[in-house]
Amino acid sequence: NNVRSTIAINMNHLLVIALVIAVISAKPQGNFVSxxxxxxxxxNxxxxxxxxxxxxxxxxxxNVVGAFSYIDANGVLRETQFTSGxxxxxxxxxxxxxxxxxTPEVAQAKFAHLAVLHAAYLRLPTGLSF
Structure with missing residues:
Protein backbone atom coordinates (compact mmCIF):
# COMPACT_ATOMS: atom_id res chain seq x y z
CA ASN A 1 0.00 0.00 0.00
CA ASN A 2 2.82 2.39 0.88
CA VAL A 3 4.74 1.30 -2.23
CA ARG A 4 1.67 1.92 -4.37
CA SER A 5 1.33 5.39 -2.84
CA THR A 6 5.02 6.15 -3.53
CA ILE A 7 4.72 4.97 -7.14
CA ALA A 8 1.60 7.08 -7.60
CA ILE A 9 3.39 10.12 -6.17
CA ASN A 10 6.38 9.60 -8.48
CA MET A 11 4.13 9.22 -11.54
CA ASN A 12 2.12 12.31 -10.57
CA HIS A 13 5.38 14.17 -10.01
CA LEU A 14 6.54 13.32 -13.53
CA LEU A 15 3.20 14.35 -15.01
CA VAL A 16 3.22 17.67 -13.17
CA ILE A 17 6.78 18.42 -14.27
CA ALA A 18 5.94 17.57 -17.87
CA LEU A 19 2.87 19.80 -17.75
CA VAL A 20 4.74 22.79 -16.34
CA ILE A 21 7.53 22.42 -18.91
CA ALA A 22 4.98 22.16 -21.71
CA VAL A 23 3.08 25.20 -20.46
CA ILE A 24 6.19 27.31 -20.09
CA SER A 25 7.62 26.21 -23.44
CA ALA A 26 4.43 27.08 -25.29
CA LYS A 27 3.77 30.58 -26.50
CA PRO A 28 1.33 32.47 -24.30
CA GLN A 29 -2.22 31.58 -25.29
CA GLY A 30 -4.00 33.43 -22.50
CA ASN A 31 -5.20 32.14 -19.17
CA PHE A 32 -6.09 28.52 -18.42
CA VAL A 33 -7.59 26.80 -15.37
CA SER A 34 -8.40 23.13 -14.79
CA ASN A 44 -5.71 18.02 -9.41
CA ASN A 63 0.54 13.42 -0.42
CA VAL A 64 0.87 16.44 -2.67
CA VAL A 65 3.15 16.89 -5.69
CA GLY A 66 3.34 19.97 -7.80
CA ALA A 67 5.33 22.61 -9.53
CA PHE A 68 5.08 26.29 -10.24
CA SER A 69 6.99 28.61 -12.47
CA TYR A 70 7.12 32.23 -13.48
CA ILE A 71 9.20 34.55 -15.58
CA ASP A 72 10.97 37.13 -13.42
CA ALA A 73 11.54 40.83 -14.19
CA ASN A 74 14.74 39.96 -16.10
CA GLY A 75 12.95 37.47 -18.34
CA VAL A 76 14.45 34.44 -16.54
CA LEU A 77 12.26 31.39 -16.06
CA ARG A 78 12.08 30.42 -12.37
CA GLU A 79 10.81 26.92 -11.60
CA THR A 80 10.12 25.09 -8.36
CA GLN A 81 8.92 21.52 -7.95
CA PHE A 82 7.61 20.36 -4.61
CA THR A 83 6.18 17.52 -2.60
CA SER A 84 4.27 17.73 0.63
CA GLY A 85 3.19 14.97 2.98
CA THR A 103 36.54 23.57 4.02
CA PRO A 104 38.64 21.71 6.60
CA GLU A 105 40.99 24.72 6.76
CA VAL A 106 38.14 27.15 7.49
CA ALA A 107 36.64 24.81 10.10
CA GLN A 108 40.04 24.59 11.83
CA ALA A 109 40.48 28.38 11.74
CA LYS A 110 37.02 28.88 13.28
CA PHE A 111 37.82 26.33 15.99
CA ALA A 112 41.14 28.06 16.79
CA HIS A 113 39.46 31.47 16.88
CA LEU A 114 36.76 30.25 19.28
CA ALA A 115 39.44 28.68 21.50
CA VAL A 116 41.23 32.06 21.73
CA LEU A 117 37.93 33.81 22.54
CA HIS A 118 37.12 31.23 25.21
CA ALA A 119 40.57 31.61 26.79
CA ALA A 120 40.14 35.41 26.84
CA TYR A 121 36.70 35.02 28.42
CA LEU A 122 38.15 32.82 31.17
CA ARG A 123 40.72 35.54 31.97
CA LEU A 124 38.04 38.21 32.56
CA PRO A 125 37.57 39.40 36.13
CA THR A 126 34.58 37.80 37.83
CA GLY A 127 31.29 39.51 37.03
CA LEU A 128 32.34 40.91 33.66
CA SER A 129 31.16 39.50 30.38
CA PHE A 130 31.18 40.31 26.71
Missing part, protein backbone atom coordinates in the same frame (compact mmCIF):
# COMPACT_ATOMS: atom_id res chain seq x y z
CA UNK A 35 -9.64 21.70 -11.47
CA UNK A 36 -10.89 18.25 -10.50
CA UNK A 37 -11.51 16.61 -7.15
CA UNK A 38 -13.35 13.70 -5.61
CA UNK A 39 -14.84 12.82 -2.23
CA UNK A 40 -11.76 10.81 -1.18
CA UNK A 41 -9.48 13.85 -0.92
CA UNK A 42 -7.86 13.48 -4.34
CA UNK A 43 -7.54 16.63 -6.41
CA UNK A 45 -5.45 21.58 -10.54
CA UNK A 46 -3.52 23.43 -13.18
CA UNK A 47 -3.51 27.04 -14.20
CA UNK A 48 -1.67 29.48 -16.36
CA UNK A 49 -2.04 33.22 -15.86
CA UNK A 50 0.25 35.38 -17.94
CA UNK A 51 3.82 34.30 -17.20
CA UNK A 52 2.83 32.21 -14.14
CA UNK A 53 1.97 28.49 -14.21
CA UNK A 54 1.13 26.04 -11.45
CA UNK A 55 0.06 22.40 -11.30
CA UNK A 56 -0.66 20.35 -8.21
CA UNK A 57 -2.06 16.91 -7.35
CA UNK A 58 -3.09 15.39 -4.03
CA UNK A 59 -3.86 11.75 -3.35
CA UNK A 60 -6.23 10.38 -0.72
CA UNK A 61 -3.27 9.77 1.62
CA UNK A 62 -2.58 13.52 1.75
CA UNK A 86 4.37 13.36 6.18
CA UNK A 87 7.82 14.95 5.70
CA UNK A 88 6.35 18.44 5.25
CA UNK A 89 6.83 20.79 2.32
CA UNK A 90 9.90 19.84 0.25
CA UNK A 91 10.72 22.34 -2.53
CA UNK A 92 13.26 21.52 -5.23
CA UNK A 93 14.69 24.34 -7.33
CA UNK A 94 17.97 25.66 -8.65
CA UNK A 95 16.84 29.02 -7.23
CA UNK A 96 17.00 27.79 -3.61
CA UNK A 97 20.41 28.64 -2.13
CA UNK A 98 22.55 25.74 -0.97
CA UNK A 99 24.35 26.32 2.35
CA UNK A 100 28.10 26.74 1.99
CA UNK A 101 30.10 24.00 3.70
CA UNK A 102 33.33 25.05 5.37
Missing amino acids: VSQDTLGNY FKYVAGSVARAESRDSYG VDGYQPISDDIPIPVVD
